Amino acid sequence: MITPSTIAVFEHVMKEFAAELREIGLVIDREPERIHEFLHMPSMQAINHMMIPPEYGGQPIVTIGNERYYGLSSLERVITIEKLAAGDAGAFLGGPGPSMSSIVMMDLADEEQKERFYSHFMKGASWAFFAMSEPEKGSDATDIGTRITRQPDGGIELNGHKIYIGNGSRARVGLVFAQTNRTPLGIQIALVDPSMKGFTATPLDTMGLCALQISHLKFEGFPLEEKDIIGRHLSPTKRGLWGALRTFHRMRPSVAALALGVAQAAYDYVLEHRSIFKEREKMELERMEMRLHSLRSMIRNAAAEIDHDAQKGYLASLSKIRAAALAEEATELALDMMGPGSMMEHPLLNKWYRDARAFEFMEGTTSIQKINVFQAYANGKMQHA
Ligand SMILES: Cc1cc2nc3c(=O)[nH]c(=O)nc-3n(C[C@H](O)[C@H](O)[C@H](O)COP(=O)(O)OP(=O)(O)OC[C@H]3O[C@@H](n4cnc5c(N)ncnc54)[C@H](O)[C@@H]3O)c2cc1C
Numbered sequence: 001m002i003t004p005s006t007i008a009v010f011e012h013v014m015k016e017f018a019a020e021l022r023e024i025g026l027v028i029d030r031e032p033e034r035i036h037e038f039l040h041m042p043s044m045q046a047i048n049h050m051m052i053p054p055e056y057g058g059q060p061i062v063t064i065g066n067e068r069y070y071g072l073s074s075l076e077r078v079i080t081i082e083k084l085a086a087g088d089a090g091a092f093l094g095g096p097g098p099s100m101s102s103i104v105m106m107d108l109a110d111e112e113q114k115e116r117f118y119s120h121f122m123k124g125a126s127w128a129f130f131a132m133s134e135p136e137k138g139s140d141a142t143d144i145g146t147r148i149t150r151q152p153d154g155g156i157e158l159n160g161h162k163i164y165i166g167n168g169s170r171a172r173v174g175l176v177f178a179q180t181n182r183t184p185l186g187i188q189i190a191l192v193d194p195s196m197k198g199f200t201a202t203p204l205d206t207m208g209l210c211a212l213q214i215s216h217l218k219f220e221g222f223p224l225e226e227k228d229i230i231g232r233h234l235s236p237t238k239r240g241l242w243g244a245l246r247t248f249h250r251m252r253p254s255v256a257a258l259a260l261g262v263a264q265a266a267y268d269y270v271l272e273h274r275s276i277f278k279e280r281e282k283m284e285l286e287r288m289e290m291r292l293h294s295l296r297s298m299i300r301n302a303a304a305e306i307d308h309d310a311q312k313g314y315l316a317s318l319s320k321i322r323a324a325a326l327a328e329e330a331t332e333l334a335l336d337m338m339g340p341g342s343m344m345e346h347p348l349l350n351k352w353y354r355d356a357r358a359f360e361f362m363e364g365t366t367s368i369q370k371i372n373v374f375q376a377y378a379n380g381k382m383q384h385a
Contacts, residue, residue: 002075006064010079013062017043018087021095022348025088028211029351032203035094035170035211039125043084047095048125050080051102056118072106074250074303078257082296085261086268089355093166093258094211096125100251101175104130104189108231108243113191120173129174129194131162131217132244138164138361139368141244146178146219148188148229158190158198158222164361168215169201175230176219177244187240189230198222208354249313252320252363253303259323259359260295262352263330267292269349270337281337288330295322314376317369320359324366327356 002010020043028035038044050071052058060068061080069076084092098105098121105117120126137143146160158178162168174194180186194201199222201215226232231239267288277285302315331353335342343350360366376382 001067002073002079006067007079009064010062010069010076011083014080014083017046018083020044021084021087021091025091025211026347026351028094029090030210032094032211032213035091039096043087044095044125047084047092048097048121050097051077052098052118052121053106056114057122058118074253074306075300077254078299078303081254082257082261082264082299085258086265087261089258089262090209090211090351093209094213096127097121098128099130099166100247100254101128101130101173103247103250104175104230104243107246108189108234108239109191110231110233112227113230117173117191126173127167127171129165129168129171129215129217130247131165131168131174132177133162133164135161135163139365141177141241142184142187144177144179144187146176148178148180148190148224156224156226156228158192158219158224160219162217162219164204164214165201165217166212166214168217169203169213174217176217177240184241185236187244189240189243190224191228191230192219192222192224196223207357208351209358245313246310248363249310249316250306252313252316252369253299253306255359255363256295256299256302256316256319256323258362259320259327259356260292260299262356262359263295263323263327264292266327266330266334266349266352266356269346269352270334273346274337277337284333285337288333291326292330295319295326299323312376312381314373314382317364317372317376320363321366321369321373324359327359331356 020041024038046061049059050061053072054070058070061071062069071077071080105114132141134145149157151157158176160178171194174192176190176192178188178190180188198220200218203213203215206214231243299319302319305312305315334349335353338346338349
């Protein structure tokens with residue numbers, strides 16, 4: 001149970017981890033591969049275990065009395081992630097751990113698949129990818145070109161391209177969305193081992209969140225077995241796209257929390273580095289502070305609502321729309337307040353300004369979130385908010 005005093009303990013623990021991420025943020029922004037030098041840090045070890053249920057070996061990220069928290073609820077995640085992102089969003093995202101793939105695994109995988117997946121993180125730091133987006137079709141989750149085909153000899157093959165996949169080149173296990181036939185129920189999720197033949201991953205050059213090393217993945221005659229299909233024990237309506245939509249609803253408040261963390265970091269930076277402000281500047285900062293507060297409440301409400309009903313994604317969509325915009329505005333405001341040349345003189349602000357531009361795309365763009373909100377309104381779901 002999360003109470004105001006629990007939140008205070010969470011925030012205190014995360015503040016220490018955030019300080020570590022801040023230390024390495026600029027280094028791994030320039031040289032993402034150097035993340036391997038920092039995996040011994042307590043923050044990285046905690047991130048590696050975040051969202052792993054205890055029955056699969058997960059270690060708590062926070063312990064309060066007899067209560068242990070593993071980052072399994074959306075509310076725990078938004079409190080945690082906001083603080084870590086205020087340290088450095090890139091370092092957090094580029095850090096190890098199962099990340100959003102864990103939600104699919106918890107919801108849809110069978111016991112053998114869960115054991116196989118989580119065991120990667122028990123041996124030490126490891127990464128997982130979640131591969132849905134394809135070249136030029138990221139927003140349309142139903143239009144998937146990657147195919148799972150069954151061969152006459154009984155073998156199963158995976159073929160296709162995925163793009164912008166976080167930690168795609170360093171992951172040792174991954175989930176891939178693919179079609180078996182051209183219907184929404186034909187979408188399946190495969191659990192893959194990237195060390196197998198038929199897989200290549202190329203890191204992409206990006207402007208922001210460079211530590212995340214988003215990558216272009218290719219599957220060419222990649223071998224699968226029946227046991228690699230996630231949710232094979234469930235009915236077709238309860239896996240594939242249905243599972244993906246639940247995952248997106250559950251992860252969306254976390255993306256909003258990431259963006260809020262960056263916005264808060266930029267705001268705090270100005271207060272730390274300047275003490276005298278003109279009246280107009282004071283007003284701008286006060287307005288920003290109020291928006292940060294109100295967004296935090298909105299994100300926490302959205303997370304609590306998703307924990308209660310994973311189908312209710314519209315508040316999460318609204319908070320993601322606001323958070324992506326606020327991160328952009330807050331980083332711009334901070335650069336503006338630090339004066340001419342601030343892009344050169346304040347490398348952290350320069351970095352956060354670049355990082356903030358990525359949130360618009362993660363977990364669905366603003367246009368797609370607006371469609372979600374409109375659909376909830378049109379279906380009458382918003383009246384019960
Ligand atoms: C940092 C980062 C990390 C990411 N990590 C992952 C990951 O781990 N796994 C993964 O699968 N993907 C990942 N993505 C990809 C991300 O999910 C996609 O970028 C996103 O879904 C948008 O897809 P797209 O880039 O193909 O844009 P498009 O779908 O081509 O959209 C282009 C523009 O058209 C608009 N548009 C599209 N469709 C509509 C519509 N129906 N109505 C109105 N406007 C529309 C969009 O709003 C956008 O402005 C990541 C992206 C980033 C930036």
